Amino acid sequence: MNESADRSVDYYIDPSKIFQSGKKTEIFKEMIDDVIKKSAFDFEREEVLEEIEKRESLSTTGFGNGFAIPHGKSSQIHTPIVVLMKTEQKLEWEALDDQPVSIIFLLIVPKEKGEAIHLKLLSRLSYHLMDKKIQEAFKAAETKENCEALLNQLLV
Amino acid sequence: MKIVAVTACATGVAHTFMAKRAIEDAAKERGHEVKVETQGATGIEDELTRKDLREADILIIASDVKLARTERFEGIRKVNIPVAAAIKNAGSLIKKIEEKLKEE
Numbered sequence: 623m624n625e626s627a628d629r630s631v632d633y634y635i636d637p638s639k640i641f642q643s644g645k646k647t648e649i650f651k652e653m654i655d656d657v658i659k660k661s662a663f664d665f666e667r668e669e670v671l672e673e674i675e676k677r678e679s680l681s682t683t684g685f686g687n688g689f690a691i692p693h694g695k696s697s698q699i700h701t702p703i704v705v706l707m708k709t710e711q712k713l714e715w716e717a718l719d720d721q722p723v724s725i726i727f728l729l730i731v732p733k734e735k736g737e738a739i740h741l742k743l744l745s746r747l748s749y750h751l752m753d754k755k756i757q758e759a760f761k762a763a764e765t766k767e768n769c770e771a772l773l774n775q776l777l778v
Numbered sequence: 779m780k781i782v783a784v785t786a787c788a789t790g791v792a793h794t795f796m797a798k799r800a801i802e803d804a805a806k807e808r809g810h811e812v813k814v815e816t817q818g819a820t821g822i823e824d825e826l827t828r829k830d831l832r833e834a835d836i837l838i839i840a841s842d843v844k845l846a847r848t849e850r851f852e853g854i855r856k857v858n859i860p861v862a863a864a865i866k867n868a869g870s871l872i873k874k875i876e877e878k879l880k881e882e
Binding site for chain 2: 677680681682683685686691693718719729731738741742744745746748749750751752753
């Protein structure tokens with residue numbers, strides 16, 4: 623699913639996710655489980671989960687307007703995975719603007735060194751996500767194809 | 779006004795660059811010249827030169843971590859804030875700086 627051999631970033635997109643739990647930890651678990659179960663990406667959940675939670679405990683990754691960008695590393699992947707999930711649910715994230723979150727960009731980054739190109743792509747994504755116009759575009763994107771096209775614009 | 783800034787966060791992947799964008803947008807919106815250096819996971823990018831720093835009216839340091847090459851920043855007026863504050867409140871931060879500098 624959403625996999626491409628020659629791309630320097632992989633995607634996993636779910637534009638209409640329904641989370642079983644509103645708890646952050648459970649949300650991370652669900653997201654990672656979806657990726658592992660429904661795609662060909664294979665990595666150990668616990669390592670990534672631990673990284674993501676460690677990062678989240680430093681400060682919230684909910685950066686406002688309903689968006690969050692949690693991130694963690696895995697030693698078992700070689701290409702970063704951008705997991706984009708949109709939900710109708712309003713998730714409590716202790717975001718910077720105290721608003722609930724419904725669009726999550728989960729970044730899973732390879733732990734190995736020498737991934738400068740990947741990191742650059744992710745930093746570019748973060749940079750553009752502050753743009754109100756781009757935020758609106760992601761809010762309006764209803765299908766996987768729409769979301770993928772937007773990500774491609776920002777990452778390629 | 780010429781504003782320079784340095785941003786850095788714990789992982790150096792996301793918030794460093796979001797803060798850069800927030801400061802750039804807020805400064806430009808209020809008609810200022812701006813340059814933002816990032817110290818992220820890929821090292822220093824858009825590095826502030828001596829000239830940038832000499833010409834700057836203010837240096838914003840939006841960082842949660844220890845910065846590299848801070849010797850460049852000696853003797854320059856600066857404000858220190860957490861990286862999240864830049865993402866959240868870059869606009870009001872710039873306004874506050876304007877007021878502070880006008881008072882003098």
